[in-house]
Amino acid sequence: MAKKLEVSPNLLLKKFSSQKNSEKIDFKLEGMDISTSQISDALKNLTGKDGVIPQVKPVKNNLKIQGRVVTVSTRQDDWGTSLKAIETAREGEIIFISCDGDDVGVWGELFSTYSQEKGLGGTVIYGAVRDVKAIRDLNYPVFSRSIVPNAGNPSAEGEINIPLDCGGVLxxxxxxxxxxxxxxxxxxxxxxxxxxxxxxxxxxxxxEILGLIQEGALLSDILGI
Known part of the structure; x- marks a missing residue:
């Protein structure tokens, strides 16, 4: 019987890395403590649209993301395109993946580790992720529609940096x-x-409203309802 070949995750990462130098993005919102609720309300005030990516939730709470997106369009059974996106992204950027379903994972522990080592800001998946226990332990922020145990193949037949339509959000x-x-x-x-x-x-x-509430004011009076 042939001896089973054991390959460490570090070796895999080295093998598939393009070793390109990353550049820092030129605009940062340093010290900003604004919630997605406030961002959504602001966008709605200005455009009439709330900007919410439907059904996408964090793999682990208490982790925030904010940054420019590198977009990925791929089949759910093709995780190879996600790897190409990681090696395209610059430091601080967010990988944003749109799949044709959420029954097969296009992201997991290795990609999260690799992205964290490259200094990326997080990953959003309009689809499925796996290896969530390991991802939570990494404290690397991942958001997805679904959690599954299975993965597809490294076909790398999708596209990077093209417009996406995610539940009506461009x-x-x-x-x-x-x-x-x-x-x-x-x-x-x-x-x-x-x-x-x-x-x-x-x-x-x-x-200001919270301060008035703490002083005993009626919320209906504050809001004029």
């Missing part, structure tokens, strides 16, 4: 995504600064 390469315990919100790149400014106003107003 996701373009370079758009910004925000994620927390409540879910994920997509903000078009050209609206980012306006949305952030509006979200900060909403946050300030909410803090």
């Amino acid at each position: 996701v373009n390469p370079g758009d910004w995504v925000f994620g927390d315990d409540c879910g994920v919100v997509l903000v078009p790149e050209n609206l980012l600064k306006k949305v952030i400014n509006e979200a900060r106003k909403i946050k300030q107003k909410e803090e």
Whole structure:
């Protein structure tokens, strides 16, 4: 009987790495403590649309993401395209994957480890993820529609950095995504600064309302209901 070949995860990562130098993104929202609820409300105030990616939730709570997206369009049984996206992304960027279903995982422990080592900001999957125990232990932020144990094949037949339609939300390469315990919100790149400014106003107003409540005011009076 032939001896079974054992390959370590580190060796696999080295083998498949393109070893490209990553560049830092040129715009960061340092020190920003704004929730996806406030981002969504701000976007809705400005555009009439809330930007929520439907059914996508965090694999682990208390982990936030904010950053530009590298988009991936792939079949759910093809995890090879996700690997190509990791090696395309720059430091701080978010991998955003759209699949044709959520019954087969296109992401797992190895990709999360690799992405974390490359300094990526997180992963959003309009589809399925696996290896969630290991991903939670890594504290690498992953958001998905579904959790499964199975995976497909490394076909790498999908496309990277093309527009996506995720439940009616248009996701373009370079758009910004925000994620927390409540879910994920997509903000078009050209609206980012306006949305952030509006979200900060909403946050300030909410803090004022909370202060009035603590002073004994009726919420219906505060809101004029």
